[in-house]
Amino acid sequence: MSISIRPATTADVEAIHVLLGDYASEGQLLARSTDEICEHLSNFVVAEREGAVRGCGSLEVFTEDLGEVRSLAVRPGEHGHGHGRLMVQELEIKARRLGLTRLMALTYVPGFFRKLGYRIVAMEALPEKVFGVCVTCPKFDHCDEIAMEKQLGSS
Numbered sequence: 001m002s003i004s005i006r007p008a009t010t011a012d013v014e015a016i017h018v019l020l021g022d023y024a025s026e027g028q029l030l031a032r033s034t035d036e037i038c039e040h041l042s043n044f045v046v047a048e049r050e051g052a053v054r055g056c057g058s059l060e061v062f063t064e065d066l067g068e069v070r071s072l073a074v075r076p077g078e079h080g081h082g083h084g085r086l087m088v089q090e091l092e093i094k095a096r097r098l099g100l101t102r103l104m105a106l107t108y109v110p111g112f113f114r115k116l117g118y119r120i121v122a123m124e125a126l127p128e129k130v131f132g133v134c135v136t137c138p139k140f141d142h143c144d145e146i147a148m149e150k151q152l153g154s155s
């Protein structure tokens with residue numbers, strides 16, 4: 001199965017919007033509007049196979065050292081073929097290039113991130129995220145996501 005990971009373009013905005021919206025309606029991800037996707041488009045990568053977008057993911061920079069893997073989703077029916085792993089690996093390369101030394105994720109799928117070298121951390125270990133962004137989230141005072149983090153090596 002030949003999967004390619006590439007930077008998202010404006011032609012991908014609608015596909016990303018639909019993909020995230022489907023999971024958001026199930027409460028698995030936060031929805032992002034097309035305006036928000038456009039505004040952060042340079043953060044996004046997409047996974048493509050046979051000319052179609054199968055997944056998306058983004059890298060958000062919080063501080064000089066900390067970034068977040070965000071809006072990571074693979075189309076239903078395409079899970080388990082490596083799209084998610086390849087996108088996270090690409091986001092890690094991008095993060096290192098930017099000078100970040102650690103990446104975090106807030107997730108309901110800790111098993112997936114554990115496979116990629118992330119470990120569970122206390123939410124309080126991520127003050128930049130919690131106090132910078134989460135305060136505006138409707139789930140702020142009853143967040144049930146699991147905080148995970150990975151220290152980025154040089155390779």
Ligand SMILES: CC(C)(COP(=O)(O)OP(=O)(O)OC[C@H]1O[C@@H](n2cnc3c(N)ncnc32)[C@H](O)[C@@H]1OP(=O)(O)O)[C@@H](O)C(=O)NCCC(=O)NCCS
Nearest residue numbers: 072073074079080081082083084085106107109111112115
């Ligand atoms: C989580 C998600 C992105 C994973 O993408 P994927 O393409 O199915 O994952 P991969 O095929 O790259 O899997 C990589 C490894 O993680 C494992 N894995 C995948 N999903 C897993 C899960 N939910 N629990 C435990 N392990 C999982 C795979 O078995 C594989 O392990 P292996 O290398 O030993 O075979 C995808 O399932 C998804 O879109 N889920 C819904 C949205 C979501 O929850 N996104 C995460 C938001 S933080």
